[in-house]
Amino acid sequence: MSDIPNDQPLSDAAAGFAKEQLKSFIERIERLEEEKKSIVEDIKDVFSEAKGTGFDTTALREILRIRKQDADQRAEQEAILDLYLQALGMVG
Missing domain, CATH: 1.20.5 (Single alpha-helices involved in coiled-coils or other helix-helix interfaces)
Structure with missing residues (x-):
């Protein structure tokens, strides 16, 4: 105790x-x-x-978002976006 x-x-x-x-x-x-x-x-x-x-703040925000990504991640997203735009007939 x-x-x-x-x-x-x-x-x-x-x-x-x-x-x-x-x-x-x-x-x-x-x-x-x-x-x-x-x-x-x-x-x-x-x-x-x-x-x-006169700057477009939506574009500035997009640039900031892109700059946070690493190069591989950015390239992958751009490739997917391009593929989708082509599938929709929105790019050449």
């Missing part, structure tokens, strides 16, 4: 550490969410600026 009192403070210390660690994770995520919100607003502003100077 003498082991039980010795285990209790360790358990409280572990619980306290876990509580502080959890709080730290939550606060870090909240800060990152705020930063993400700010970045999303910045991106919207850049798209608005591009649109204001």
Whole structure:
């Protein structure tokens, strides 16, 4: 029975550490969410600026999507699209 009192403070210390660690994770995520919100607003502003100077924002978004792909993935998608367009008689 003498082991039980010795285990209790360790358990409280572990619980306290876990509580502080959890709080730290939550606060870090909240800060990152705020930063993400700010970045999303910045991106919207850049798209608005591009649109204001005459660029097509749909095309810009498509270019961004394409640039995220690796070369093989992009080539495969382009080949499939070309095949489908040919099947529909939409290209030469």
